Amino acid sequence: MSTNHKSSHSQWSSKIGFLMAAVGSAVGLGSIWKFPYMTGDSGGSAFVIVFIISIALIGFPVLVTEWLIGRRGQSNPAASFRKAAVANNTSPAWSLLGYFGILAAFMILSFYSVIGGWSLNYTLKAGINAFGGLNADATGKIFETMLANPTEMTLWHTAFMGLTALIVAGGVSAGIEKASKIMMPALAFILLFIVGYNAINMDFAKGAEFLFKFDLQRMQEVGVGKVLMAALGHAFFCLSLGMAIMVSYGSYLKQDVDLLATARTVIIWDIIFSLAAGLAIFPILFSNHLDPAAGPGLVFVTLPIAFGQMSLGVVVGTLFFLLLTFAALTSSISILEPIVEFLEEKTPMSRKICTLVGAVATWAVGVLALLSFNKLSDFAVFTIHKNGKDIPQGIFDALDYTSSKIMLPLIGLGTIILIGWFINQESVKRELGLDGMKWTIWQIVVKFVAPIGIIAVFLTELLG
Numbered sequence: 435m436s437t438n439h440k441s442s443h444s445q446w447s448s449k450i451g452f453l454m455a456a457v458g459s460a461v462g463l464g465s466i467w468k469f470p471y472m473t474g475d476s477g478g479s480a481f482v483i484v485f486i487i488s489i490a491l492i493g494f495p496v497l498v499t500e501w502l503i504g505r506r507g508q509s510n511p512a513a514s515f516r517k518a519a520v521a522n523n524t525s526p527a528w529s530l531l532g533y534f535g536i537l538a539a540f541m542i543l544s545f546y547s548v549i550g551g552w553s554l555n556y557t558l559k560a561g562i563n564a565f566g567g568l569n570a571d572a573t574g575k576i577f578e579t580m581l582a583n584p585t586e587m588t589l590w591h592t593a594f595m596g597l598t599a600l601i602v603a604g605g606v607s608a609g610i611e612k613a614s615k616i617m618m619p620a621l622a623f624i625l626l627f628i629v630g631y632n633a634i635n636m637d638f639a640k641g642a643e644f645l646f647k648f649d650l651q652r653m654q655e656v657g658v659g660k661v662l663m664a665a666l667g668h669a670f671f672c673l674s675l676g677m678a679i680m681v682s683y684g685s686y687l688k689q690d691v692d693l694l695a696t697a698r699t700v701i702i703w704d705i706i707f708s709l710a711a712g713l714a715i716f717p718i719l720f721s722n723h724l725d726p727a728a729g730p731g732l733v734f735v736t737l738p739i740a741f742g743q744m745s746l747g748v749v750v751g752t753l754f755f756l757l758l759t760f761a762a763l764t765s766s767i768s769i770l771e772p773i774v775e776f777l778e779e780k781t782p783m784s785r786k787i788c789t790l791v792g793a794v795a796t797w798a799v800g801v802l803a804l805l806s807f808n809k810l811s812d813f814a815v816f817t818i819h820k821n822g823k824d825i826p827q828g829i830f831d832a833l834d835y836t837s838s839k840i841m842l843p844l845i846g847l848g849t850i851i852l853i854g855w856f857i858n859q860e861s862v863k864r865e866l867g868l869d870g871m872k873w874t875i876w877q878i879v880v881k882f883v884a885p886i887g888i889i890a891v892f893l894t895e896l897l898g
């Protein structure tokens with residue numbers, strides 16, 4: 435085990451460990467509170483098919499490319515991009531993709547840790563039966579009271595960031611890999627338990643129907659174009675792309691790892707976890723006559739009503755929030771890593787100090803983000819125009835919008851253009867072990883389909 439890069443660059447200790455860390459990064463809040471709702475609301479299994487196509491055409495090639503560039507560079511994301519460009523006689527300015535990726539990671543982690551804090555807080559609340567017998571008004575009030583209290587949120591945000599830093603400080607194999615090897619099976623086990631509980635005690639058929647019914651008509655109602663853009667956008671976010679994460683994870687990879695096969699496995703597991711999350715959530719909602727919603731409202735307001743009313747609600751509720759916390763934690767460690775790797779290589783500080791510096795800096799921005807729910811609620815960084823409306827963006831929303839809607843797609847676009855147009859194609863062909871028809875398809879996707887898809891998502895978001 436090497437936690438000190440100064441002697442040698444770290445490596446994953448096993449393929450399965452790397453796989454679990456990568457799946458852990460992918461399976462996060464996006465998979466648990468966004469994907470199931472999107473699926474149910476946009477055509478069920480018809481949407482799942484659209485999503486799988488989106489992943490195949492955009493997520494898959496970008497994921498493979500990020501690992502490839504990281505593995506070739508064996509350095510922090512900025513240096514890896516620079517090396518890839520320079521080795522192909524192109525401008526070193528491509529390193530900007532790495533710098534912006536690290537900046538995006540920094541911005542995303544700051545507000546993600548605040549939500550991770552909510553999740554920890556709710557694990558405790560569920561454990562002490564704080565939701566017992568409550569209705570929607572009452573659970574809504576608990577959530578609002580938390581949002582109005584900066585001290586409470588700061589404490590939980592600190593705890594979540596502390597856990598993240600503690601794991602990352604341990605190093606790549608002894609910290610991230612080991613923690614993922616514990617948390618991912620735990621996550622799978624909890625998910626299986628809740629789905630099993632639902633199958634026995636809840637209206638499982640109705641939940642499964644909402645999630646899986648092949649409903650083209652629903653997709654048409656929402657708008658096929660809109661659904662497609664949402665699926666493409668999510669394919670990007672859910673695989674943790676454009677955030678320097680996978681470039682950094684790739685830099686710890688050995689040559690003998692098959693990038694294409696591993697990417698396929700990560701994607702399959704991400705989809706399995708996301709669909710299982712839907713089967714853990716919707717049967718509980720429908721059995722308790724509640725309407726599904728998306729995002730924080732679903733998890734922090736609607737589900738607690740059900741936990742407070744059903745038998746074994748304390749157990750299932752606590753396990754659910756523990757599941758959410760684990761999912762968030764295996765994502766947050768992955769996004770702190772590129773920041774730490776960068777500091778480790780650019781400064782003489784030890785890994786532990788780099789982790790401390792990275793975590794404290796992101797934590798501080800996170801505190802500003804959480805103040806936008808209370809003390810700074812009137813302060814807008816900028817205003818966006820969506821569906822004919824002006825929507826002011828407080829610090830929390832501005833961090834989210836700028837990183838996920840603007841930086842990630844642009845970084846992804848740059849990455850795919852670099853691999854398709856500027857890097858020696860023979861070397862890519864050899865490294866990926868592709869030939870014949872498969873190589874032709876790869877080239878068409880990477881040179882044309884993926885860039886056009888990313889530009890379309892970006893413009894839809896910006897102009898929509």
Ligand code: PFF
Pocket residue numbers: 459460461462463464465542543546671672673674765766768769
């Ligand atoms: N794939 C992750 C998710 O769906 O939540 C994306 C992510 C977000 C990774 C935030 C890491 C992170 F800190």
